[in-house]
Amino acid sequence: MTKPVKKSVKKPAPRKAAPRKAADKAAKPARLLPAAKPRLLERLRARDAEIRRLMHISSVLSWDQDTYMPSKAVGERSEQLELLSGLIHDRQSSPELGQMLKEAGASDRRPLGPDDAAPVERAYLRELFRAYRRSTRLPRRLVTELAKQAAVGRAHWAEARKASDFGLFAPQLAVILNLVRETTKCLGYKEHPYDPLLDEYEPWMKTSELDKVFAGLRVKLRGLVERIVASGRRPDTSFLKAPYPVDRQREFSLTVLREIGYDFQRGRLDESAHPFTATLGCADVRLTTRYNPEFFNTGVFGTIHEAGHGLYELGIGAELADTILADGTSMGIHESQSRMWENFIGRSLPFWVYFYPRLKALFPHPLEAVRLEDFHRAVNAVQPSLIRVEADEVTYNLHILVRFELEKRLIAGDLQVGELPGAWNAQYQEALGVQPPDDSQGVLQDIHWSMGSFGYFPTYALGNLYAAQFYRTMKRDLPGMEEELVRGEFAPLLSWLRDKVHRLGRLVPAAELCRQVTGESLDPSCLAEYLESKYSGIYEL
């Protein structure tokens, strides 16, 4: 999980690993802008840079709130964030900016294809226009109120989760949900009130399209889960639920981050109740994780997941720095990077061929007698369960589909906050055949709604879909990849991701990026095939 990092922007230092191609065009003179307005782009960039800076400042405050802030500061911090959100909104919706965008002929037209003229300027104007249009549709009061209530919401959620009592969170969630529903009305929609929320995280995506994509996915996943359960095979996972001292987990997490190429001069790893990645500046992209002293998976795979987000943010082309383009192009693509690292790479056998000896040296007690193959099988064990962030690759998407359905109904007004725990438990029974014993293991497990982030969850499943398509292409492009992983050589893989995805920032929208990288449109069958193949091997189906 990551907080909506798309609200912040990042500037990486120049990279050796990835050659620069398309993004280098950013340096060329404007071709779309009217010749009579030579300084227009410059003026737009100055305004844009100030907005980016205010967003980064806001990220510093949010990061601090979730890591080190003293408990009684929450009220003031929410006022500080409210003030900043107002300053940002004023700038994003200023009539002068609107006038400049009009003069520049900005619109939200998506790229036509590889021959599209002046793609960098067009993308720049397109993203500025979209942000401007969105801001002018939202009253300042609503924006600042939501920022404030979300800061309070996070604190109430954390308390309620600790006490495992949804009742402690429900009143504040109702306040937030009302504000979010008001937001959908202000933003407007043609088909579904969920569309404008989704659009914030996954631009141009529609609820109806997701419904279709997820319907096919649901059938295939359930089939695979059934066959796995029916196989009767149950990998031994007892050694994962054993004492793993936190300081050693921390040491191992830091080792993995260093080895895969995360730059500690431009980032950090801290701990928080809910892992996230925060962009406090283009050269300041921080990760958090959480360690469970009695369960291995939580800490290390959480760290690797966030590292995927962090590497994306840090890999964005330096020439896009301090612009609206210096950001992940969608949360689906963002999650494709985190899920790629966490699962496609981090739960692969070659990855553990390299790291397992070191892990064993750190944790001789639970792992001494555990063979590599059994460890690999254990971290890939499929088991319908309660907690999304600890779910295996196969059932994970079913957790997302539950949330997607509940969110749609909450936003449409078909489900009330008070009915949420019951609906949650019923959906879990239906989708996964499990019943949360309490709220903290059920409806209170995720931070998202407390922050007003509705429309975010489906991007995790989209991320898995995109990741599968990217991964298949990457393996074709890098035939020696598995051997390199076995030797701990992550640079070729990271270079490929940087070149194909990271450096482009928001230049190319998600759907186009998928076609550009893989030659194909979004296609759920690719993930289904990947899972089918991987788990047929592990479960000998």
Place this chain on the structure above:
Amino acid sequence: MTKPVKKSVKKPAPRKAAPRKAADKAAKPARLLPAAKPRLLERLRARDAEIRRLMHISSVLSWDQDTYMPSKAVGERSEQLELLSGLIHDRQSSPELGQMLKEAGASDRRPLGPDDAAPVERAYLRELFRAYRRSTRLPRRLVTELAKQAAVGRAHWAEARKASDFGLFAPQLAVILNLVRETTKCLGYKEHPYDPLLDEYEPWMKTSELDKVFAGLRVKLRGLVERIVASGRRPDTSFLKAPYPVDRQREFSLTVLREIGYDFQRGRLDESAHPFTATLGCADVRLTTRYNPEFFNTGVFGTIHEAGHGLYELGIGAELADTILADGTSMGIHESQSRMWENFIGRSLPFWVYFYPRLKALFPHPLEAVRLEDFHRAVNAVQPSLIRVEADEVTYNLHILVRFELEKRLIAGDLQVGELPGAWNAQYQEALGVQPPDDSQGVLQDIHWSMGSFGYFPTYALGNLYAAQFYRTMKRDLPGMEEELVRGEFAPLLSWLRDKVHRLGRLVPAAELCRQVTGESLDPSCLAEYLESKYSGIYEL
């Protein structure tokens, strides 16, 4: 040492310990403001509150820079701080604010005495007026440039200090000094260009007054140091320069903070290259310290010093929250609180009667055979030395006087940056009879100049003077204080400080506060007598 906490403001939760008196008048209706403008105060307060919030936001960024920020983020962080300083400056110097202050008849008139009418409003208008006047005199460009260069300066200083090479810092210091000198010209002065800088930290104080006060102090201190050296007595301090594992020092520091009444729900203790106190919100006042694994004094006394600042900030009357009055009244008074806790209390025998058994339990190896009396004598050993923050109470002020002389000459243009290391070493030879072996133990030891804080150093000595006067009064008011300290009862002492000093915030200027609390004006002989008495005992003079 503390960073200019006066740039931020703090709001404490209601306190049981200290009864409210004068400050309660803040709740009463305005008596000074024109009856025709009933909402004027309200409008002023709304503007003031926004400025406070921006200052707190700025403090979050500075705190983070000095504790956890990744190294390569410094450039962006300086741009973020520059942006915030501009937003603050715009608001502090806005013509609308000026018009409101004019309508309210604001001026910088100091209180007349106890019968002064409407002291709260008068103080409020006075402080707003002073901030407005100062801001309008400074061009925006100068303010933002100084904020930016100071952020860079801190990074250069840290590198130079690490490398012990003043040359690495000199160019940036020259940039900062030029900006500071430009500041003095913009602010204006009648007597000395150092006056307007001093006025920022110690309102209404003049260089000429300090010259007089310090001249008398210098003579007395030198006399005392000479007699101590001549006594031939050298307390054994070898056990203080021994291995003190950092994790245990941290544990002890936290214990002391908890016991003396620092509230961890409204603060934290972290580590930084240079200890400081930062006010990130009225309910968020954080301390930092640094631990030397081979020397006891650095960590614990540094922590206690910063706690003195933190307790002051957290003790300001709740009714002053979010106003310009919710701040220490001067840095001299601020330092009186930190030096009071560090030395008058923290280096007293009763304090260690209470804490020494626990310290011994944590550090059996260096302290096992050391008697309480010998420990107390050792932490009070007088020895002319190189490092200000590790200096004893007697020689400490001589370190300050060196800096005060050098600062005056730098600001007046009588000393160039390139000449600074030589001048520093010469002054140390003359004042303390010691020669720094390298820059890190000499001219590079303090962070202040790197941040553009000229005029701050003398407030440490003023703090010692005020602390001595407050301490004498407190001992009269609390005759059982020493017995309470022996039992670890810090509440009566803290209540006294809150009632007499903390809760008043900036209501009462430093000189008036001194008279109000002690019945006397600033008087260096009180510190001299305290030192004379304490060290005559320890050194059997």
